[in-house]
Amino acid sequence: MSKKTSEYLINRKDNQYEVVIGLEVHAQVLSESKLFSTSATKFGAEPNTQVSLVDAAFPGMLPVINEFCVKQAIKTGIGLNAKINKRSVFDRKNYFYADLPQGYQISQFKDPIVGEGKVILDMPDGQKEIGIERLHLEQDAGKSIHDIDPQNTFVDLNRSGVALMEIVSKPDLRSPDEVSAYIKKLRSIMRYLGTCDGNMQEGSLRADVNVSVRPKGSKEFGTRCEIKNVNSIKFMQMAIEYEANRQVDMIEEGGSIDQETRLFDTKKNETRSMRSKEDAHDYRYFPDPDLLPLEVSDEFINDLKNDIPELPDDKKKRFIDEFKLSPYEATILISDIDTAKYFEEVVAKMGKNKDIKLAVNWITGELFAVLNNKNLEISESPISAKNLAILVNLIKNGTISGKIAKTVFELMLDGNKDPQKIVEEKGLKQQSDPKALEALIDKIINDNREKAIEYKQGKEKLFGFFVGQAMKASGGKANPQLINEILKKKL
């Protein structure tokens, strides 16, 4: 449970308010084809090029469930530690809109494919469990485009029929930070599972945010407002902050909250009423008679269970146990599956005599900085895991110093060069031959007799001077540890 120190409260005069948040996350199923048709689902295709007769709701066209999408939903359910329902039902959600060709969306209403589950959030002050209410499969709608023509609306049906998982949380979230952590965790789990790419820019992950407020300590929930279709974590946080404060202000002024659907205006940073409860659609849900109830066997579910990769929580635990990482380091490395993969590959390529801590420092330090600067994903890293492993090993076995390693790293960025070759070609190998270094140091002491005497008389600061001279004379390649040892002996 979270400690009081980080509680997110809204303060007004004498009153403190707690914010209660529940999310309905819409995650696009990672699948080559749509939920009920064989059309492609590629993002960014030319408008209306990925539309079948089924997607466009031509007369007599019938939906046929895509088994792969069912598997993806069940896997996600397993990843959310949730109950998998062996029998689920597809319903029709009826409403008219130009980008909804059937006049209804096929969704799951009473009997979703996945029931209650939970996810664990790592918050700065400890872990917090967030309940999952359900996960169901549904079709996405098409896209209405209003800004091409002043008179007409254009409709792109490429997205029509694409499979979505709607993941509904319990109202367990209490702050914008928890919402951020929750979305990141969901995203991470689904990316580990390969069930959703989690790409928020492309709309693969978006959420309806339910917000209510209540006096601190109250057990009753306040009236909630639903903020529709928010497509970035930052906007979710901004929308919650605005909405929670709006609701508190209403209450403080003696008013009450109307249950309604609101939209977040990202430009003005405010939420606006979209429709009230009275205007809410009557979707007339009923079981889709074109589809039989979806039934899956224990065997089917077990096969999928056996197919589940190591998930973030388990991986974190293993990283801590096996690699002796701190929880902090482990969290950084596991949060994104590609980072975890990269790290594990580095570890594997380092061989027997490996320095994992050093590798972690290089990944989270130098490499992350470069990726950040160049705005690259780790999967696009200019330096391969193998070469980074070699670099770390070169430091570990004393071939190069940490300082030289940074030079080598810079050179590696250009074409993923082998660090071993760079060291050889550029003659950057560390001088670790004690005899050569002794000769070099003898010369320096000889050239700086007066300073050597001052040192012996107690001016210890001069030790640094001699180290510097020695490094300079070696062109930076001298093994600093050896230099220290020899200098101590000679002076």
Place this chain on the structure above:
Amino acid sequence: MSDITKQSLTELVENIKDKKLSSTEVTKAFIDRSEKSKELNAYITEDFTSALNKAKKFDQKPNLDLKLPGVPIAVKDLFCTKDVKTTAGSKILNNFVPTYESTVTDNIWKEGSILLGKLNCDEFAMGSSNETSFFGNVQNPIDKDLVPGGSSGGSASAVAGQLTPITIGTDTGGSIRQPASFTGTVGLKPTYGSCSRYGIVAFASSLDQAGPMAQNVKDCALLQEVISSYDPKDSTSIDFKRNQYSKELTNNIKGKKIGIPKEYRVDGMPKEIEDLWQKGIQYVKDCGAETIDISLPHTSYALPTYYIVAPAEASSNLARYDGVKYGFRAKGENLIDMYEKTRSEGFGAEVQRRIMIGTYVLSSGYYDAYYLKAQKVRKLIKNDFDEAYKKVDAILTPSTPSSAFKIGEKTNDPVSMYLNDIFTVPVNLAGLPGISIPAGHDSRGYPLGLQIIGKAFDEQNILNIAYAMEEKINFKNKITDWWIK
């Protein structure tokens, strides 16, 4: 051969296979008769030129191993046919030309048959008299200004009037069996899941089923054998072993147990219907079968149940006709206005009535009382049949509570119109096969039909019983060609 159109499908197939007739001759004969029969208004779209070309092409390289070699067939305009306008009898699809073929019609063309044209029907198959069609009333060949029944009224009229040797209809609550009964023809509603619904304009998805309409039982069996197939494109299609219905057809029904349900003796049923039923009971006994009195206790709830379930599904199925993507579009000030005008102008009164009923019964606050309760009753009706089939092999009932009525007679009385389906809807609700065969005439000489209801997937059995009864009944349709001048 002037009597080509008088031949049954089975005879035509034989004659073409024996090279006594060419596809061109047969096709031409049916086109000629169709041309002379415009007054029946059986066609919405004629495809005669193309049909003749296809027949000629067939004759150049005839494949006589097929089941329907070069035989021309007109089909109900609810089946999507590639490159041929498909309207569902509605203004809203008046200009709609599919780029695809329904599985059922595809199965027919694959057996060598040729499309003659698209037959009139009630709008979106909603009707029992063919009077709701945007394309006008269909005349019953039996008598002038008599309805042919519906919704497959054009199909029934075309078969009875010999404009096509055979046809296919669709049956959601009786739309094959009732018009067959009204026109003295044979109509089979197969088990739900037997014929693919892919490419058939949907009315009520959980009830819709395509089926053959023919002049006799053997023809009906042959076409059923062609159209029934497992289709992965229809999630409700069922993969079961399908018989070669026409080859396995037998009139030996000795020892079969036929149930006679007492609940089908409804109040106000004309005596001639009761008499017909009694005659039917005698016929099956004469064939060596045994009749057993049974009870289907929830029968009286079937019609109200049907008129909740079917409109509910229809209200949703017809939402796609919104003027956005295809079909008729009215001009509107904005999207909502365009929807309202398109659907108000594009749909007829009966379709609008059913959309409203369906929307109502699914509305929040009414769903449990209507839709959910109807689903429960539907289960009870199915259970009734399951119970009955522990004792009997098939069930014999009248097909309709009356013979055909005059055009306009029931137009303003939807409930009286709905009562036409009282004996047929329970079969759809239970997903069972049912066949209507002509069994006699009323006092005016109009045909009357008997219905044989089978167990699920047991089409062969009811076809056999129908075949045996047909022989005993020896029905002759009284058609005078009154419409041909």
